[in-house]
Amino acid sequence: MKHIHLCDYGVGNIYNVQRALEHEGAAVHMCTAPEQLVDVQAIVIPGVGAFGDSITKFRELGFENPVKKLVAEGVPLLGICVGMQMLGNSSEEHGYHEGLGIIAGHVKRLNDKTIPEGAPLRLPHISWSSLETVQGKKWANTPLENVQPGEYAYFVHSYAFECESDTNLIATCNYGGHKIAAVIQSGNVYGTQFHPEKSGNTGLKILNHFIQSLA
Amino acid sequence: MKQIRLIARLDIKAPKLIKGINLEGVRVVGDPEEYAQKYYKDGIDEIFYMDAVATLYGRNSLTTLVSNTAHNVFVPLTVGGGIRTIDDVNRMMRAGADKVAINTAATKNPKILSELSQRFGAQAMVLSIEAKAIKSGGWEVYTDNGRERTGRDVLEWVSEAKQLGIGEIILTSVDKEGMQQGFDIDLIRAVTQRVDVPVIASGGMGHPEHIVEVVEKGGVDAVAIAHCLHYGKFSLSEIRDHLFKSNIKVRKL
Numbered sequence: 001m002k003h004i005h006l007c008d009y010g011v012g013n014i015y016n017v018q019r020a021l022e023h024e025g026a027a028v029h030m031c032t033a034p035e036q037l038v039d040v041q042a043i044v045i046p047g048v049g050a051f052g053d054s055i056t057k058f059r060e061l062g063f064e065n066p067v068k069k070l071v072a073e074g075v076p077l078l079g080i081c082v083g084m085q086m087l088g089n090s091s092e093e094h095g096y097h098e099g100l101g102i103i104a105g106h107v108k109r110l111n112d113k114t115i116p117e118g119a120p121l122r123l124p125h126i127s128w129s130s131l132e133t134v135q136g137k138k139w140a141n142t143p144l145e146n147v148q149p150g151e152y153a154y155f156v157h158s159y160a161f162e163c164e165s166d167t168n169l170i171a172t173c174n175y176g177g178h179k180i181a182a183v184i185q186s187g188n189v190y191g192t193q194f195h196p197e198k199s200g201n202t203g204l205k206i207l208n209h210f211i212q213s214l215a
Numbered sequence: 216m217k218q219i220r221l222i223a224r225l226d227i228k229a230p231k232l233i234k235g236i237n238l239e240g241v242r243v244v245g246d247p248e249e250y251a252q253k254y255y256k257d258g259i260d261e262i263f264y265m266d267a268v269a270t271l272y273g274r275n276s277l278t279t280l281v282s283n284t285a286h287n288v289f290v291p292l293t294v295g296g297g298i299r300t301i302d303d304v305n306r307m308m309r310a311g312a313d314k315v316a317i318n319t320a321a322t323k324n325p326k327i328l329s330e331l332s333q334r335f336g337a338q339a340m341v342l343s344i345e346a347k348a349i350k351s352g353g354w355e356v357y358t359d360n361g362r363e364r365t366g367r368d369v370l371e372w373v374s375e376a377k378q379l380g381i382g383e384i385i386l387t388s389v390d391k392e393g394m395q396q397g398f399d400i401d402l403i404r405a406v407t408q409r410v411d412v413p414v415i416a417s418g419g420m421g422h423p424e425h426i427v428e429v430v431e432k433g434g435v436d437a438v439a440i441a442h443c444l445h446y447g448k449f450s451l452s453e454i455r456d457h458l459f460k461s462n463i464k465v466r467k468l
Contacts, residue, residue, distance in 0.1 A: 158337075
């Protein structure tokens with residue numbers, strides 16, 4: 001049985017993340033405190049809502065250093081939506097906030113004009129958008145291994161991750177002509193801007209691969 | 216080109232799925248969980264549960280349904296009807312809802328929208344508007360399934376609500392609901408031109424061509440479908456095929 005430790009730091013609806021992980025064969029341990037991060041095979045950081053609120057709660061509960069330590073030891077980690085954004089260095093949502101600095105990048109507000117037309121673009125980006133490859137990157141040996149380019153995932157966000165280095169970007173989607181980071185990676189750490197637990201079969205396949213590839 | 220979401224709207228008189236005309240005149244359709252499952256398997260983009268009698272009973276009774284649905288339906292779930300307080304929203308989220316739709320509580324105390332947006336994030340807040348045409352022009356905001364007047368003008372209301380913090384609007388035409396004669400294009404266009412949050416059109420679909428019309432002329436981002444799906448008039452793949460042929464971009468499965 002594969003085990004996932006899910007950080008419950010008090011934001012939004014994480015029960016769907018739990019159910020989806022269980023559906024794909026994981027035993028899920030809900031952790032409301034870092035003391036519960038024991039015998040960790042993999043970590044999932046969910047996220048809904050505002051960055052500042054989320055990272056503050058995450059830190060206040062004491063998750064930051066224990067999680068960073070586990071990551072440094074090679075424990076696989078998946079950040080979802082705001083959970084992905086928190087992996088970066090900073091976010092400008094409702095003021096400047098520092099992230100966990102695990103994957104180099106900054107979270108910025110989505111552009112509200114299409115390119116090239118300059119027409120208004122509605123925010124939040126609430127949409128099933130298709131996942132596209134990044135030049136030179138294969139999806140083999142990542143959670144996207146069983147996903148075909150062009151499959152759709154569910155996005156709902158007004159801010160997006162901008163990688164400092166393209167080496168961390170493994171999938172994008174398009175909104176109004178802008179390329180948005182859909183999946184980022186650094187070693188065993190992955191982030192998805194979309195919600196795999198809300199993306200039907202495509203999302204379940206991604207979670208399945210993450211779980212089944214655990215040692 | 217904009218990606219359009221197809222949302223199945225299920226009006227519930229717990230524990231049954233119901234369907235009305237002009238938001239009343241209720242007929243029982245069946246077991247909502249079965250219908251939600253079927254739509255999920257057929258590739259619906261989102262599910263919207265509306266508690267049709269929440270105001271009568273003073274609360275939303277859908278937590279069990281939401282929980283059961285969230286167990287094996289892995290697309291976004293929105294719940295509306297009788298949602299008034301932070302506790303109500305919390306309860307729904309913990310049961311498995313991703314978004315909540317609010318109407319009555321917001322019209323009585325608009326500040327609740329900013330309180331809830333700040334607490335749960337604007338993307339979880341859907342403003343539900345029931346609009347009925349005024350003879351002299353414009354539309355009035357109604358609540359309680361089109362039964363109670365508020366005296367509020369729809370366009371002024373959407374501007375006010377946008378300032379307070381909402382993620383989306385689900386816009387139901389009381390006049391067109393259940394009539395299967397198309398959406399209220401004028402209403403919808405007026406709202407999409409007024410504010411720049413995503414708008415879901417609800418009420419009136421009788422044929423997939425109505426979706427083409429409301430997307431092209433109304434400028435919506437999503438469409439809520441009830442009657443056509445619940446009574447099997449059109450399957451989701453028939454609807455999707457029609458939209459692809461008309462150059463409307465929907466999710467490819």
